[in-house]
Amino acid sequence: MVENWSLACNACGKCCNSPPALSLRELFRHRERFIGCIAVSRVFPLRTGARLGADASGRPLDADEAAASEALAHTLFHRLDGAGGWLSVTLQGYDDRLSGRCPALAADGRCTLHDAGKPDRCEAVPLDPLLPDRLQPHVLRDRRESMQxxxxxCIRPNFSDGATPLIRGGRVADTTALERSRHALVYERNVWRDAVFASLCEPSSGLPSRLAMLAPGVYLTLPIVPALFAVARFSARCREACIELLDSQIALIDARVAEAIAKRRLDLRPVTRELRGFAEVCERAKSALRSMGDRSQHGEDPKITADVEAWLGLADDAGFKTVALAAETVH
Ligand code: SF4
Ligand code: SF4
Known part of the structure; x- marks a missing residue:
């Protein structure tokens, strides 16, 4: 069956009900807006015959779709030995549940980051970069129901005046946002995600058995500190930038905790407790990063170092192209 889908977005902001997934580069750019955290969850294989999400009306996945899903998961996530499937280790804006909306959402329902550069994941909405292009019609059928x-x-199974085509004849009309989002995930494997995955798998972390038990849809949230330690190894400049990021994160956390306390809501106590824990970890990390001194420069290739600095927005030469750690394009 040939499918057409379109989006008639009127910027109502209803889908901006929580902070988005971010790359580290986006967190550096929007540090005053989002409290970053590492989100860890399990990704289960999609088998032939499975249906996506709550899309009970859609057709089951065929063998090619299941294989494409497996190939993309292999590129984006980390194989979880023994437990089956993969582990997703990504960044996320921390959801403090204070307002039930993304902190970048303005009162009129518009995104305040529109001109400063919306996160790639938001640009891709309602498509899902974590699934292959050929599965996007399934994604839209599923999301249409949940958004309704x-x-x-706004998600329509046809084309209409003023609506932006999403799927034309069964194919994604514009893959730019999907590809940017996937590229960031692949690129940042080399910058911090591989290193954090390795540290999570250390038996001394006490986490491997917990990770293997994570149920579908359950996220473990951790402070961003391990990601920053991975970045700090590239150069003194990266290390200084990580310390500055921690300063702004601590200030943001303090402001959110004060806001939560002012609301006098019992249900927010676990949030304030977790945020205070994040702030303490950030303070300790600042001291540890400062004491690293120049030991943070441990022989990285200067081209790679320059590339990572450019990726994170630290380079003077804004025109620098990220090539040294170039991520392969994935579909
Ligand atoms: S995509 Fe839909 S829910 Fe989200 S802002 Fe646009 S109209 Fe609203
Ligand atoms: S960053 Fe903007 S588009 Fe993304 S969830 Fe927040 S308000 Fe919505």
Whole structure:
């Protein structure tokens, strides 16, 4: 069956009900807006015959779709030995549940980051970069239902005046946002995600058995500190930038904790406790990073170092192209 899908977005903001997934580069850029955390979850293989999400009406996945899903998961995630499937180790804006909306959402329902550069994941909405292009019609069928449940009727199974085509004849009309999002994930494997995955798998972390038990849809959230230690190894400049990022994160956390306390809501106590824990970890990390001194420069190739600095927005030469750690394009 040939499918057409379109999006008639009126910027109502209803889908901006929590902070988005971010790359580290985006967290550096929007540090005053988001409290970053590492989100860890399991990714289960999609088998032939499975249906996506709550899309019980859609057709089951065929063998090619299941194979494409496996290939993309292999590129984006980390294989979880023994437990089956993969582990997703990504960055996320911390959801403090204070307002039930993304902190970048303005009162009129518009995104305040529109001109400063929306996160790639938001640009891709309602498509899902974590699934292959050929599965996007399934994604839209599934998301259409869930978005209708909160009053958004913007995903349409046809083309209409003023709507942006998403799927034309069964194929994604514009893959730019999907590819940018996947590229960031692959690139940042080399910058911090591989290193954090390795540290999570250390038996001394006490986490491997916990990770293998994570149920579908359950996320473990951790402070961003391990990601910053991975970045700091590239250069003194990266290390200084990580310390500055921690300063702004601590200031943001303090402001959110004060806001939560002012609301006098019992249900927010676990959030304030977790945020205070994050702030303490960030303070300790600042001291540890300062004491690293120039030991942070441990022989990285200067080209790679320059590339990572450019990726994170630290380079003077804004025109520098990220080539040394270039990520392969994935579909
Ligand atoms: S819910 Fe739909 S119409 Fe509203 S902002 Fe999101 S995509 Fe646009
Ligand atoms: S960053 Fe902007 S587009 Fe993304 S969830 Fe927040 S308000 Fe919505």
């Amino acid at each position: 449940s909160f009053g958004a009727v």
